[in-house]
Amino acid sequence: MTEPSDHAAAAYRLLHSADRQLACGASVDEVLEQVADGEADRLNDHQRHCPHCQAAIAEFRLLWSPVQDYARRPVLVPHRLRAAVLKQVDRLVHDVWYTLQLTETGAVRIAARVVAAVARDAAAAVPGVRVALGRSTESRIAQLVARATQRHLHPHAAVGVLGQTAVIDLALAVSYGEQVHEVAAEVQRRVIAELQQSIGLQTVTVNVTIDDVLPKSPD
């Protein structure tokens, strides 16, 4: 350690004065705060006429300048940081949001969004269904999926898929005058059949909630 300069010694004495006050009565801590907050030039009425305050401000300005320089120093971010974060996030989402079928020629993965799209299209094609939307489900498998994805909302959260098992919640709006329970049963039947046929899923559960009734489509 080098010998403290005169400036440093003066600053040190100010910081360790017994009553933490300048000769004029001003608070040492408040003057240091003023300088450290970059307001050394904004003198109040007292400071404009007080040699003690002005001297203390000058000392603290010198003392604190290395901190201000340090704050401005750019910090180089490791290049690999962004990629590492996105890789982890990607793994969190995608490891569970795929169905998986192992065949003799390799693995087949089908994204959950594909499962969701097929389910919604199948539901929407049922006569009497006006709008089909997916939403999160409370089933055991869906909860497992939700836990695995840290309950992250996903645009395709209508579907919980693990391996060759899927749980799908569909919220439907049906046309006025339809036999609601018959529409619901037909949606379940068609969606299950479609997913088993086109995706190859073995176990499919379709929960249907009909929560709106709309006028018949002009078509």
Added chain:
Amino acid sequence: MANGGADGFDDDYLVRRAQQGYLDAYAQLVNRHAGLAYRVALRIVGNHHDAEDVAQESLVVAWQQLPQFRGESNFSTWLYRIVTRRAVNRINRDRRHFSTDVLAEHADESAQTEVAVERNETADAVADAIQALPPAQRVVVVLHHLEGLSYADVASITASSVPAVRSHLYRARRTLGTALAEWR
């Protein structure tokens, strides 16, 4: 605090999209804020190796907790909170468990280059003085004096009050000032 970007989308938009599961939106947020996460972590934990760990964990945790983020603060303020908490946990953990992994910091060539680039006598003296502060004082100094956040923001990030932040800063400045005066 910046809440926008050159690409025209502000953080709020990207957060909403990311909450809907659009990974591209979160990738944008990571691009914008990885620097913040790493810088704050580095200044609190004091070494590149732990800072990288803390920044990485924080950005992954932010993704996991995004559904609970209600936009009551800026995304950056929320991220400051996550990084600060994890950095302090790291300090406390390292205090309890003496590390024998002395080679870790030099295990990676790129990290070593960054250490070399940043080496500067005065900057090192400031960094050492900040590292010598108790964690609570170190955090408020980093957030207020180095990151330029207001007392209110620091209080929000540290789940504290403005008078408490002020009190920590008073003590921290006195200690830092003394250390710098002795160094000079």
